[in-house]
Amino acid sequence: MLWIQINRALDIPLNKQVYQQIREKILNGTLQGGERLASTRKLCSELNVSRNVILEAYEQLVAEGFLVSYRGSGTFVVDGALLTQSSKVPSKKRTEEKIEEPKIDFRSGIPALDLFPRKTWAKLSHHIWNDTQPIHFGYDLPEGRFELRDVLANYLLRTRGVECHPDQIVITSGATQALTIVARLLLSANDMAIMEDPITKDIQTIFTSSGASIYSIPVDQSGMMTSLLPQDQQPKFIFITPSHQFPLGGALPIHRRIQLINYVRQKKCYLVEDDYDSEFRYEGPPISSLQGLDPNYVLYVGSFSKILSPALRIGYLVLPIDLVEKCRQLKWFSDLHTPSIDQLILARFIKDGYLERHIAKMKKYYKNNRDFLIDCLQTTFSNNIKILGYSTGLHLVVELQNINFSNAMLEKIEQFGVKVYPVEEHAIIKGNHNNQIILGFGHLKKEDIQEGVTRLFQAIFDQ
Amino acid sequence: MLWIQINRALDIPLNKQVYQQIREKILNGTLQGGERLASTRKLCSELNVSRNVILEAYEQLVAEGFLVSYRGSGTFVVDGALLTQSSKVPSKKRTEEKIEEPKIDFRSGIPALDLFPRKTWAKLSHHIWNDTQPIHFGYDLPEGRFELRDVLANYLLRTRGVECHPDQIVITSGATQALTIVARLLLSANDMAIMEDPITKDIQTIFTSSGASIYSIPVDQSGMMTSLLPQDQQPKFIFITPSHQFPLGGALPIHRRIQLINYVRQKKCYLVEDDYDSEFRYEGPPISSLQGLDPNYVLYVGSFSKILSPALRIGYLVLPIDLVEKCRQLKWFSDLHTPSIDQLILARFIKDGYLERHIAKMKKYYKNNRDFLIDCLQTTFSNNIKILGYSTGLHLVVELQNINFSNAMLEKIEQFGVKVYPVEEHAIIKGNHNNQIILGFGHLKKEDIQEGVTRLFQAIFDQ
Numbered sequence A, B: 001m002l003w004i005q006i007n008r009a010l011d012i013p014l015n016k017q018v019y020q021q022i023r024e025k026i027l028n029g030t031l032q033g034g035e036r037l038a039s040t041r042k043l044c045s046e047l048n049v050s051r052n053v054i055l056e057a058y059e060q061l062v063a064e065g066f067l068v069s070y071r072g073s074g075t076f077v078v079d080g081a082l083l084t085q086s087s088k089v090p091s092k093k094r095t096e097e098k099i100e101e102p103k104i105d106f107r108s109g110i111p112a113l114d115l116f117p118r119k120t121w122a123k124l125s126h127h128i129w130n131d132t133q134p135i136h137f138g139y140d141l142p143e144g145r146f147e148l149r150d151v152l153a154n155y156l157l158r159t160r161g162v163e164c165h166p167d168q169i170v171i172t173s174g175a176t177q178a179l180t181i182v183a184r185l186l187l188s189a190n191d192m193a194i195m196e197d198p199i200t201k202d203i204q205t206i207f208t209s210s211g212a213s214i215y216s217i218p219v220d221q222s223g224m225m226t227s228l229l230p231q232d233q234q235p236k237f238i239f240i241t242p243s244h245q246f247p248l249g250g251a252l253p254i255h256r257r258i259q260l261i262n263y264v265r266q267k268k269c270y271l272v273e274d275d276y277d278s279e280f281r282y283e284g285p286p287i288s289s290l291q292g293l294d295p296n297y298v299l300y301v302g303s304f305s306k307i308l309s310p311a312l313r314i315g316y317l318v319l320p321i322d323l324v325e326k327c328r329q330l331k332w333f334s335d336l337h338t339p340s341i342d343q344l345i346l347a348r349f350i351k352d353g354y355l356e357r358h359i360a361k362m363k364k365y366y367k368n369n370r371d372f373l374i375d376c377l378q379t380t381f382s383n384n385i386k387i388l389g390y391s392t393g394l395h396l397v398v399e400l401q402n403i404n405f406s407n408a409m410l411e412k413i414e415q416f417g418v419k420v421y422p423v424e425e426h427a428i429i430k431g432n433h434n435n436q437i438i439l440g441f442g443h444l445k446k447e448d449i450q451e452g453v454t455r456l457f458q459a460i461f462d463q
Helices: A014-027 A040-047 A051-063 A118-131 A146-160 A174-186 A201-208 A254-267 A321-335 A340-351 A354-384 A407-415 A446-461 B014-027 B040-047 B051-063 B118-131 B146-160 B174-186 B201-208 B254-267 B321-335 B340-351 B354-384 B407-415 B446-461
Strands: A067-070 A074-077 A169-172 A192-197 A213-220 A237-240 A270-274 A298-303 A315-318 A385-388 A395-400 A436-440 B067-070 B074-077 B169-172 B192-197 B213-220 B237-240 B270-274 B298-303 B315-318 B385-388 B395-400 B436-440
Touching: A014 A051, A040 A051, A051 A067, A118 A340, A118 B118, A146 A169, A146 A315, A146 A340, A146 A354, A169 A174, A169 A321, A174 A201, A174 A270, A174 A298, A174 A315, A174 A321, A174 B321, A192 A201, A201 A213, A201 B321, A237 A254, A254 A270, A321 B174, A321 B201, A321 B321, A340 A354, A354 A385, A354 A395, A354 A446, A407 A446, B014 B051, B040 B051, B051 B067, B118 B340, B146 B169, B146 B315, B146 B340, B146 B354, B169 B174, B169 B321, B174 B201, B174 B270, B174 B298, B174 B315, B174 B321, B192 B201, B201 B213, B237 B254, B254 B270, B340 B354, B354 B385, B354 B395, B354 B446, B407 B446
Parallel strands: A192 A213, A192 A237, A237 A270, A270 A298, B192 B213, B192 B237, B237 B270, B270 B298
Antiparallel strands: A067 A074, A169 A315, A298 A315, A385 A395, A395 A436, B067 B074, B169 B315, B298 B315, B385 B395, B395 B436
16 A cells, blocks of 8 residues: 655645545556545555544545445445546646737727726725625625616716616626627527618627627718618618717718608617717717617617726617516526626716726826817828718728728738728628728727827828 | 706706707707797897806717707707607606515525625735726736736646646636537537536537537436447537536546547547536545546636635636637627726735635535535435435535425425525436435535425425
């Protein structure tokens, strides 16, 4: 029995050392089925450990079925515990993926992360984790905390004209999950949904992954060209970004909204309104929601990613009443519910007025960034440039005559230390947006904006 | 123009009052397309407000497309902004659903919520929200924070014998999401998965919702009866709870584990190991994981719901390397990633040793509850009862001879102020578990356990 090595220098309890070595020897066949082990008395004296060490190791091995004990006759290795090792290759160590951070990244939709109200959030967080009722540490309902849905219904009515009762809200883990749930709620294979073209690539992927097809309608500077809504089609829903079209930036005027409402009423389908950053409208208060025009036909999707932080992963769906129950079930089978205490912290943050103060502050900050970016672009590119969709949000679109933002061009721009995002990536019908790029400005410092625009110009015009 | 009512007593800005009333009149047709509005000068003097109030209201209405301004000729209502109101019924107010709390609820799988380490968590939470790098408030990678995956890989190796590199871990929003991702990763319509019978009802629902079928294998007191693994079938995976079968409570012995490993190697399919509460094994350290026997064939699912709090919604998947990339994509299109700061707090909680101390403390507490429940059951029911699956976790199973836990019986028990959960609810092939109920004991006080068992006896035997 001298093949068991006790090493007192290790930070592993002695019974665990004995257990591990016997286990390994059974699995690899050194100890074979039917073989009788030394008695605990004998083994403890051989290894010079207390008898409890051996007893505990044997007990664990019996519990796991490696050994069997017969009173009076001893302890034996069971049959069938041999595992051939051939295919147990060592884990290939993948190296931790580094997102290569280009020096100046005009990625859209990222708020100014260093202005996240961390002190207030930390204070509320400390307070709520300390003082909330124990029941909030348990399983919760799929629709989310009433405290949050209540302040949210109020906030949405006041700032966005969204009309709903808190019971029509389901809190989601970000807008992405809301859209995934919408897809499962409304789409089956062979169904069809209408979308703006161009529109966020990831959302196209989410809707088509169920086997549904997309009918695309082009957008102009005022959003979806609703005169092109097809009479001979039966969509399940129309997905739309009416307050701030992504990526082109238009705001849908009221007569197009009315056309949409009339269309879905006639077709008995739904509008899915994605309202991702309309709080930041720079020349006035936000455009009112489509939802408020007819809450029975609109699913309204919102998120705290742009107005607070994407890391929170909190979004929500406002639903017509008859869809609420099925949505609750889909949420339950996705992840039961969104983390409860995070919801309570956010509810308090809104209720105490911090959210609206933060938005007001950030709106000034982003407007300043936007104005500076437009200045830089106009000064640097002078007449070559058209700037679109800058009235709202955290990005704008730049159109350059006779320039094709091909992969080669984008790579060249990256070689100049700048990352920009082609509109074409989000196009459904390809080929119409090759001369347009998206520039996000929310998260960038002025010196980076200045430098980025200069380098962009140099890369494009080979200076 | 006297039809606009200004109410200075309201908490609504005057420009918003003007905006809302004109908007409503256009939508309902009181103001019709082509109609010319009073000039801002005239309207402000009529309403006795400053001209800015009217200018701002008009500007917002122009921005939203309700009005159009022609320099020199005035401001007009656009055509097509009339919305028929017929179908805009008022939102039906659902009453807030109250979960009726029965007096004593033996629901399984709920930790002792009042013992959640809230002070430590609040302290770490405050610290991390205050001090973490701003980048952590942004979008993150789908697999989750490296800080958490790193300590987790270490913890799992040490306590559960799980062998993995942090890159093989994907952090999920609880184990439910992990299982939803597993279903999408491995199952298509017409595929088949093998499951224990009985097994958690919700997990059956998750796996069959993709159109896949279930091949069930009965469990005995040692878990899945692996001798019944079908040779003539080609499953995509075997779902198994080897450390603590749910609900019957068996621990799978090593020779059955070897059979499983050999079977999936031969069939080139996977084992999905759900290890939901094995930390709480009362007569020794946890049973080692199946994953450690062959990491190339096992997807290991874990959760912090039982050892910490379900409200956190943090779980994880440990995957064979070749499945990691597809899993990352599925996570991305589910909800991008799990909330970042929550992950950082948990990582610190584990790294600083709080988790293992908490588990040790809770294990004593739960063992005490369990022993007390067994005592109460044996005293109250004497010889009528068989108690199963009590070696591990937060529940046990009670079997009563000649008793059928029918709906009528369960309702009667509820009338006695007690809620218990039939094993039959989780049965795939019905009819074999009518005399068994699940009793969770983790979250109950001793007086409730005592009282609950007494009432249960009274309800069953009509005393």
